[in-house]
Amino acid sequence: LRYKLTIEYEGTGLVGWQKQPDLPNSAQQIIEEAIFKLTLEEVKIHASGRTDAGVHALRQVAHFDLKKEKTTHTIESGLNHFLRRSNCAVTNCEIVNDAFHSRFDAKSRHYQYKIINRRPHLTFNKKLAWQVYETLNVSKMQEAANFLIGTHDFSSFRDSECQAKTPIRTVEKIEIFKEGELIKINFSAKSFLHHQVRNMVGTLVLAGKEKIKPEEMKVILEAKDRTKSGPNAPSCGLYFVGVDY
């Protein structure tokens, strides 16, 4: 039977989603080990997408197959028993059709980036947001963001290690909200290039600091050159929020 999990993880201290040799602290390995402890089956779980070291997930989705049949309640509460001292938790479990694939069937992926915009050092949320000291102009950021919406060649926002076949992506939505000192940026797309969201955030922050004009975002995008865009925003501000199927 194929099981679909919704997984939450606090990325601080994790090497990311993907299992890596000699680095036990990946979300994938932590969850695969919990599945083994619960079922005594060695399985591979497939996530909707990887996340980098330090990136958080509110609703990562992953699937795996079991030979034995177990109830979704047994899976969810049993896995959480073995995960209770980790930074990972299962927040939902469903039995799905054998044809379901968490990665290939994803129609839209959603990320949120959190910035805390203030002078005093943080006492809360130290590893859960990017602190920007200089006051940001949020409407300039939204103006700049609007140039990124749509189908474009995102080479200017692509990490040099990105393995995607094409740099063309369709950004469906970038919405920026300010709530007191907290700035939230919501991104949606079918898929993103490696570091695309964090590179876009780093460049939007340049617009917010008024170091570049909003319309320069178009020039940067059209340059198709990573050296033209802003710095890669820190991983601690990035949240994988969910997937639509």
Next chain:
Amino acid sequence: LRYKLTIEYEGTGLVGWQKQPDLPNSAQQIIEEAIFKLTLEEVKIHASGRTDAGVHALRQVAHFDLKKEKTTHTIESGLNHFLRRSNCAVTNCEIVNDAFHSRFDAKSRHYQYKIINRRPHLTFNKKLAWQVYETLNVSKMQEAANFLIGTHDFSSFRDSECQAKTPIRTVEKIEIFKEGELIKINFSAKSFLHHQVRNMVGTLVLAGKEKIKPEEMKVILEAKDRTKSGPNAPSCGLYFVGVDY
């Protein structure tokens, strides 16, 4: 000159606001030491109210006097320089009239209590909210809370070590909001008895679990007997949100 500070602290690991012999980790001592490092003056700071060990503050207010005159910018950024590795930060500084007193002039104090209501263990906010596993009926909680609003003898919600002269208090507001798995309870009063907010929360949670009916809150209140109310809710969910003058 008299300075009024607005102070934020993450209470995890603090013994509370008040300075205690042999326990260096109080917000008061941490801030007094920072003032000494900055000004070389030994001062006593007076807060609007104490908070217990583990309780957080978003906008605690405190005042102190300095012999030397310094700008509010120097005080704020200078103190934050010495506080940068601590759980405390100064978020505002003003020069006030010598007659101002952070405690005696307070007209209204505001607390928020955060509950996370879900089965899976927490990966975020572990020490920043009270996790309640059993599903809470929030409208029953609000119904029960309404019996506490107004001027009453709050002996049933008063800690045995409370030193207040009278158990009579006027609760101006109790408002409960549910946002997904997060339940926020906002309390306002001129002042509260020791542990009053946390004892009220513990009893409201009994109403939310439907272990008591909302109208039993009135019976508990009228009993004037601490043994009739619910457990003291954990300190990690409590936030001192602000003071009106």
